[in-house]
C-alpha cells in the first residue's frame with residue numbers, strides 16, 4: 001500500500017477531508033505534552049474531526065518511547081471502546097508517530113493512521129515509510145512493525161517555531177535523500193540555508209516535496225528493508241556510533257547532526273572503495289562543517305566507534321561491518337563491507353576534512 005502524501009498549509013481541512021473519506025469513524029488524536037500545548041488548540045479550531053476526537057496525551061522525548069507509554073495508549077483506546085475501524089491521528093515529531101503508529105498497528109490487530117508531523121525530521125523521515133516502534137531494554141527501535149499510515153499531511157507552517165538545531169537535524173535527512181537521488185537535487189540543497197531567519201517556508205516546502213518523494217519511491221520498492229530500502233541507511237551506521245559515543249561522554253548529539261557527520265565519513269569510504277568523486281566529497285564536507293560543525297574525536301576513540309558499528313542491527317554477518325556507500329551521487333551500493341583498517345583510514349580523512 002502506498003501512503004498518501006499531502007503537502008498543504010491547510011492542515012485542518014486536509015484532516016477533515018480524509019476523515020470524511022473514511023466515513024467519519026471514531027477518531028483519536030495522539031499528541032505529546034508539547035504539541036498538546038502549542039499545536040492542538042489551533043488544529044481543533046481548524047478541524048471538526050480533531051474537535052470531536054478523543055485526545056490521548058503522552059510524555060515528550062525519546063526516553064518516553066516505551067512499552068509503558070504504548071500500554072497507556074492501548075488503555076485509553078480500550079476505555080473509549082475503540083474498534084479496528086477507528087482512526088488515529090498522530091500529531092507530533094518522530095516519537096509521537098513511531099509510538100502512536102506502533103500502538104495503532106497492534107491494537108485489535110491494526111487501526112488506521114493519519115500522521116501530522118510537526119518537525120522537519122518527522123516530515124522528511126519518521127512520518128513516511130511505515131516504520132513504527134519503541135525502544136526496549138536499552139536498544140533503540142528494538143520492537144516495532146512496518147505499517148504504513150493511510151496518509152501523512154505535511155505542512156512547513158509548523159516549522160517556524162522550531163529551533164535552528166531542530167531544523168538542521170531534519171535537513172540532514174534531506175541531504176541524505178539528495179545524495180541518493182541526483183547531483184541536481186544535491187546542488188539545490190547545498191545552495192539553500194535552512195537556518196532561521198533566512199529560511200523561506202515556501203521554498204522549503206518545494207524542497208521537502210522532492211525529498212519525501214525520494215524516500216517514498218524507495219519504500220515502495222521495499223517496505224520491509226530486505227534490499228533497496230537499506231540505501232536509506234546512508235550515513236547511519238557511523239552516525240549511530242557517533243550518537244553512542246556522545247551518549248557515553250554524557251554529551252549527546254542530535255540524531256540529524258550525527259547523520260550529517262556520518263554521511264561525510266560514508267562519502268570518504270565511498271571515495272576510497274567505489275571511486276566517489278573527491279570534489280563532491282570535499283564540497284559536502286565543507287557544507288556540513290559550516291552548518292553542523294564537526295563531531296570531534298581522536299584516534300584513541302577509533303576502536304570504540306568500530307565496536308559500536310559492529311553492533312549495528314543492519315550488519316549482515318557477525319563481525320562484518322556493512323555500509324551503504326555511493327559510487328556517485330544517485331548511485332547507492334548496499335551491504336558494502338569495510339575492513340577495520342579502512343574504517344580507521346576513513347576516520348583519519350574525516351578528521352582532516354573537518355579540522356578535528
Ligand code: GLY
Nearest residue numbers: 125129131229232
Ligand atoms: N529512516 C530510514 C527508513 O525509514 O528506512
